[in-house]
Amino acid sequence: MRLLFADQFGPHFRDDLPDDEQVLLVESRQAFGRRRPHRQKAHLLLVALRSLARELGDRAVLVQAATYADALRTAGIDPRHVSVADPTSYAARRWVREQGMTVLPARGFTLGEKEFQDWIGSRRPVLEDFYRWQRRRLDVLVEPDGAPTGGRWNFDADNRLPPPKRATTLGLPVPWRPEEDDLDREVRAELEGWSAIDLVGRDGPRLFAATRAEALAALDDFVAHRLLQFGPYEDAVLAGDWAMAHSLLSVPLNLGLLDPLEVVEACLGAYRSGGVPLQSVEAVVRQVVGWREWAWQLYWALGEEYAGGNALDARTPVPQWFRDLDPDAVEAACLRSALADVRDRGWSHHIVRLMVLGGWALQRGYDPQQTAAWFRDSFLDGYDWVMVTNVVGMALYADGGRMATKPYAAGGAYLDRMTDHCGGCRYSPKVRVGEDACPFTAGYWAFLDRHEDRLRRNHRLAQPYAGLGRLADRDALVAQESARGTTAP
Ligand SMILES: Cc1cc2nc3c(=O)[nH]c(=O)nc-3n(C[C@H](O)[C@H](O)[C@H](O)COP(=O)(O)OP(=O)(O)OC[C@H]3O[C@@H](n4cnc5c(N)ncnc54)[C@H](O)[C@@H]3O)c2cc1C
Numbered sequence: 001m002r003l004l005f006a007d008q009f010g011p012h013f014r015d016d017l018p019d020d021e022q023v024l025l026v027e028s029r030q031a032f033g034r035r036r037p038h039r040q041k042a043h044l045l046l047v048a049l050r051s052l053a054r055e056l057g058d059r060a061v062l063v064q065a066a067t068y069a070d071a072l073r074t075a076g077i078d079p080r081h082v083s084v085a086d087p088t089s090y091a092a093r094r095w096v097r098e099q100g101m102t103v104l105p106a107r108g109f110t111l112g113e114k115e116f117q118d119w120i121g122s123r124r125p126v127l128e129d130f131y132r133w134q135r136r137r138l139d140v141l142v143e144p145d146g147a148p149t150g151g152r153w154n155f156d157a158d159n160r161l162p163p164p165k166r167a168t169t170l171g172l173p174v175p176w177r178p179e180e181d182d183l184d185r186e187v188r189a190e191l192e193g194w195s196a197i198d199l200v201g202r203d204g205p206r207l208f209a210a211t212r213a214e215a216l217a218a219l220d221d222f223v224a225h226r227l228l229q230f231g232p233y234e235d236a237v238l239a240g241d242w243a244m245a246h247s248l249l250s251v252p253l254n255l256g257l258l259d260p261l262e263v264v265e266a267c268l269g270a271y272r273s274g275g276v277p278l279q280s281v282e283a284v285v286r287q288v289v290g291w292r293e294w295a296w297q298l299y300w301a302l303g304e305e306y307a308g309g310n311a312l313d314a315r316t317p318v319p320q321w322f323r324d325l326d327p328d329a330v331e332a333a334c335l336r337s338a339l340a341d342v343r344d345r346g347w348s349h350h351i352v353r354l355m356v357l358g359g360w361a362l363q364r365g366y367d368p369q370q371t372a373a374w375f376r377d378s379f380l381d382g383y384d385w386v387m388v389t390n391v392v393g394m395a396l397y398a399d400g401g402r403m404a405t406k407p408y409a410a411g412g413a414y415l416d417r418m419t420d421h422c423g424g425c426r427y428s429p430k431v432r433v434g435e436d437a438c439p440f441t442a443g444y445w446a447f448l449d450r451h452e453d454r455l456r457r458n459h460r461l462a463q464p465y466a467g468l469g470r471l472a473d474r475d476a477l478v479a480q481e482s483a484r485g486t487t488a489p
């Protein structure tokens, strides 16, 4: 029998099984109850589990139980007769081994952990080196002589444009979304009655794929309608366009419904048949076989204790309004919109996560482990393995700089350039002190002030620290921001 965890839904997790072997699926209430998941995440996972059970018919054993161990006991299954692809968290890996299951190498990624260890050896982890190695190793956009297609490994300089002036959307078709069925209705009704489990976020039509067929439809939709625009506006934010040209594929990828190489292949196919520029295809390839694999590999390579880092000694508990995804508590237009995105969809795009939500948590010294748990539970694509590099390392600098050479702190000027929020905000991005002071601008300087002893010697921060030294209103600004405490801005 093969155990499939609730992020191992695709055919590549069971295509080696003989037809008469069964598949075990578990709806574990404890897995939901230990956390405070987004309502749409609980919905998605339950629909995915039940849809696969229905698709597999007699081959599937779907057990509802408090825990995975209870599920084995209830169904009378001897774990020593169970095989499983190595799961995606330290805790689950320990558990399958304690049970005596046959553990197969992890699936759903392009690279084994041993191969990564051999490659990285004692070198400093640098994403760009890894990415080029991946491109060569996988033979993706590489010429026969080993040079990158188009003569460059990286088109970032052509991408990362601010949003087009005066546009409210990129004008792309509405992203694909699944047609809900009886399982959605069944699960929605059930979740209404889950009084013992605290869910966060709003219900809404299901936006993300829960089955293999839906995941393939989502991939086709991205390639047909948004890939073309993917590169240039990758970092731009428009209040009226929640999806921009992003793929929205992190959810089906992290559920194991899509394999990363098939995403890459689909994009390369569109490039080869013309019409999609290299800069867009390269940008997706960089995300999928670069960033995603990097996050996965570093989760294991850096070890379990890395997630507990707190290099900036950030001790502020994540406040209730942030935990509750309550945009109505917030006046700052950028943060209000980001929280509304998460409340309404359990998803927002990278820059919103990094520079608005993560940036706020960094500036305000939110506890890194609480913040990582918040991201993991509030986002439909959130899993432990993704948190370590993205939240602990990149967004919060809680590893003291192993992932990023400087904290990703930014003030209102960055957000004013890359988003269209500031024009309609009650604050002004250029103002530091007073009624109209932008909390991101003031928070940025207050952050530098608070960590001066730790960060001043970082040569990438030499200019900001010189700027801080020149602020005539520094004392007033620091007093203003410390009085703000954990109040919503
Ligand atoms: C603070 C923070 C929290 C994040 N939390 C998550 C998370 O819980 N789950 C998650 O999958 N990604 C996370 N990311 C990475 C990234 O923001 C999302 O993968 C992306 O926004 C998902 O939207 P998309 O599928 O449209 O991505 P696209 O922009 O279309 O990118 C294509 C794919 O590349 C992969 N990818 C791109 N960047 C990363 C990255 N940094 N790490 C891992 N995969 C990446 C994803 O699988 C994504 O689907 C986080 C980033 C930050 C800064």
Ligand code: SF4
Pocket (backbone or CB within 6 Å): 332, 333, 334, 335, 411, 412, 413, 415, 416, 421, 422, 423, 425, 426, 427, 428, 429, 438, 439, 440, 441
């Ligand atoms: S002015 Fe400041 S708070 Fe308002 S949207 Fe701009 S960056 Fe955000």
